[in-house]
Amino acid sequence: MDKTFAARRRRDLIIAAVLAALAALAPLLIKDVYVQNILILTLMYAALSQSWNILSGYCGQISLGHALYFGIGAYTTELLFTKFGVLPWFGMLAGGVIAAVIAMGLGYPFFRLRGHYFVIATIVIAEIGLLLFQNWEWAGAAMGITIPVRGDSWLKFQFMRSKLPYFYFALALCSLAWFVTWWLEDSKWGFWWRAVKDNPEAAESLGVVVFNSKMGAAAVSAFLVAVGGAFYAQFLAYIDPESVMGFQFSLLMALPAVLGGIGTLWGPVLGAAILIPMTELTRSYIGGSGRGVDLIVYGALIVLISLALPQGLVSLFSRTKAKGATR
Amino acid sequence: MTALLETRGVWQRFGGLVANSDVSISVGRGEIVGLIGPNGAGKSTLFNLIAGVLPPTQGSIWFDGEDVTNMPAAERCQRGVGRTFQVVKSFETMTVIDNVIVGALVRNTVMREARRKAHEVLEFTGLAARAEVLASDLVPAEKRRLEVARALATEPKLLLLDEVLTGLTPTEAQTGVALVRKVRDAGITVLMVEHVMEIVMPLVDRAIVLDLGKVLVEGNPTEVVRDPKVISAYLGDRHAVGA
Numbered sequence: 001m002d003k004t005f006a007a008r009r010r011r012d013l014i015i016a017a018v019l020a021a022l023a024a025l026a027p028l029l030i031k032d033v034y035v036q037n038i039l040i041l042t043l044m045y046a047a048l049s050q051s052w053n054i055l056s057g058y059c060g061q062i063s064l065g066h067a068l069y070f071g072i073g074a075y076t077t078e079l080l081f082t083k084f085g086v087l088p089w090f091g092m093l094a095g096g097v098i099a100a101v102i103a104m105g106l107g108y109p110f111f112r113l114r115g116h117y118f119v120i121a122t123i124v125i126a127e128i129g130l131l132l133f134q135n136w137e138w139a140g141a142a143m144g145i146t147i148p149v150r151g152d153s154w155l156k157f158q159f160m161r162s163k164l165p166y167f168y169f170a171l172a173l174c175s176l177a178w179f180v181t182w183w184l185e186d187s188k189w190g191f192w193w194r195a196v197k198d199n200p201e202a203a204e205s206l207g208v209v210v211f212n213s214k215m216g217a218a219a220v221s222a223f224l225v226a227v228g229g230a231f232y233a234q235f236l237a238y239i240d241p242e243s244v245m246g247f248q249f250s251l252l253m254a255l256p257a258v259l260g261g262i263g264t265l266w267g268p269v270l271g272a273a274i275l276i277p278m279t280e281l282t283r284s285y286i287g288g289s290g291r292g293v294d295l296i297v298y299g300a301l302i303v304l305i306s307l308a309l310p311q312g313l314v315s316l317f318s319r320t321k322a323k324g325a326t327r
Numbered sequence: 328m329t330a331l332l333e334t335r336g337v338w339q340r341f342g343g344l345v346a347n348s349d350v351s352i353s354v355g356r357g358e359i360v361g362l363i364g365p366n367g368a369g370k371s372t373l374f375n376l377i378a379g380v381l382p383p384t385q386g387s388i389w390f391d392g393e394d395v396t397n398m399p400a401a402e403r404c405q406r407g408v409g410r411t412f413q414v415v416k417s418f419e420t421m422t423v424i425d426n427v428i429v430g431a432l433v434r435n436t437v438m439r440e441a442r443r444k445a446h447e448v449l450e451f452t453g454l455a456a457r458a459e460v461l462a463s464d465l466v467p468a469e470k471r472r473l474e475v476a477r478a479l480a481t482e483p484k485l486l487l488l489d490e491v492l493t494g495l496t497p498t499e500a501q502t503g504v505a506l507v508r509k510v511r512d513a514g515i516t517v518l519m520v521e522h523v524m525e526i527v528m529p530l531v532d533r534a535i536v537l538d539l540g541k542v543l544v545e546g547n548p549t550e551v552v553r554d555p556k557v558i559s560a561y562l563g564d565r566h567a568v569g570a
Contacts, residue, residue, distance in 0.1 A: 005442075187438065188438070191428055191429050192432070194418065195418050197420075198417075198418035198419055199416045199419075201380075203429065204400045204401050204404075205378060205400050205404060205412075206401075206478070207404035207405050207433035207481055208401060209399075209401045
């Protein structure tokens with residue numbers, strides 16, 4: 001039995017490596033900038049959703065306020081860059097650390113809340129964060145920050161001529177988030193988180209300090225999301241509160257995971273691979289002129305999938321296999 | 328040698344309700360002790376106080392020579408208190424083996440060792456064939472068994488069993504009894520709450536009867552069942568007169 005377990009883990013790792021390699025080759029075939037743009041966003045949301053999944057999927061603490069950490073990553077990077085000349089790479093790390101610290105600071109009171117109350121608290125806190133940034137003069141308030149163009153360079157992580165460097169960074173970030181999840185899945189933390197999600201009282205009786213487990217999940221999750229925010233800021237070359245901290249980001253982190261399979265290794269990637277291109281395509285082909293048909297199609301698909309496959313799309317693959325293995 | 332577990336003058340009040348009043352019991356190393364009594368006697372409350380779900384209103388609890396009165400449940404588990412729940416609390420979305428690994432992680436920090444320990448415990452409890460099944464797919468008797476397996480994986484000195492034999496078919500209950508004996512033979516002290524007398528009495532070394540939150544009688548199981556006070560607590564005064 002240990003063998004099948006180890007084999008399953010190895011198989012996941014190999015599939016991921018193959019997918020990453022194929023994705024890395026994609027720009028050789030796809031020269032269209034518009035499509036490249038969609039690919040970059042898809043990879044970014046896959047990474048974000050994978051990170052969100054650590055706290056909300058594995059540990060079961062549903063957050064609809066992760067836009068806050070995304071925005072903190074973006075703002076930390078750009079404030080440090082424009083005000084103090086700190087390279088975005090350091091800003092990215094600083095943003096991650098600050099987001100992790102804030103996530104734990106917020107977790108201290110809010111992890112005492114359960115279920116819906118926790119979700120509501122995360123929404124409210126993210127909205128407060130948005131309001132603070134909209135009124136913070138030094139940080140550009142509602143006008144935001146324009147990132148000065150200093151020419152293409154990896155050092156300043158800034159590229160105007162080609163989108164490819166952003167593509168590769170997004171791919172690396174997505175791979176990292178996936179790998180971190182893969183690694184945590186078979187660790188003490190991974191087991192603790194799933195136990196906490198399923199039954200905190202039983203977890204506590206088995207020596208799991210529930211509160212600390214949640215704090216750990218929040219920190220890892222917020223760190224990775226903030227790194228994504230830093231990336232997005234560099235990618236846009238301009239940020240304002242609404243465009244890096246708006247509620248839609250919280251949703252776009254949660255939806256791919258929910259669609260693909262919440263609390264699963266492959267769910268977020270699978271969900272993002274379907275959802276993000278679909279969002280972009282419906283918007284450009286049937287959206288436009290404010291008719292909102294894209295949103296109707298988009299919403300209908302989500303409703304359909306949640307009704308037909310409440311465990312997410314990955315259950316299409318895993319359910320049959322699990323049956324075959326046990327029965 | 329001191330007792331493994333001792334409660335000293337423990338009181339628990341919930342508002343105006345006194346669930347435990349001045350309860351002092353002790354459990355020696357290697358014993359199987361039954362905590363019995365009619366519904367509402369305060370068994371579950373006392374059990375939860377010992378497991379560390381909540382601290383008592385008054386009094387103290389000692390485990391392995393240490394005052395654990397205000398120690399949270401997770402820490403008590405690390406000291407060697409394992410427990411099951413009366414209403415089973417399996418990790419439903421996890422497989423049986425994964426459920427047990429959670430317990431095994433208390434004393435094994437390396438995943439491979441925790442996994443090996445978990446397999447060992449599944450063998451011991453007779454669940455090995457069900458290792459890869461989701462906990463939600465187990466039948467009730469297996470879920471009870473999983474509760475025990477999970478607690479055993481934490482390598483406790485004291486195992487607290489909360490009505491693990493209640494609601495089982497006679498055959499299932501007999502397998503359960505055999506398992507409890509096996510646990511004790513492995514050197515683990517057992518304190519079990521039950522109210523099915525005919526099953527527990529032959530199993531335990533000593534019985535403690537609670538009634539209305541107080542210790543009513545304590546002693547050898549055969550004497551305890553004949554005690555008029557116990558009979559009247561269970562069946563009412565009329566029956567005690569004849570005895």
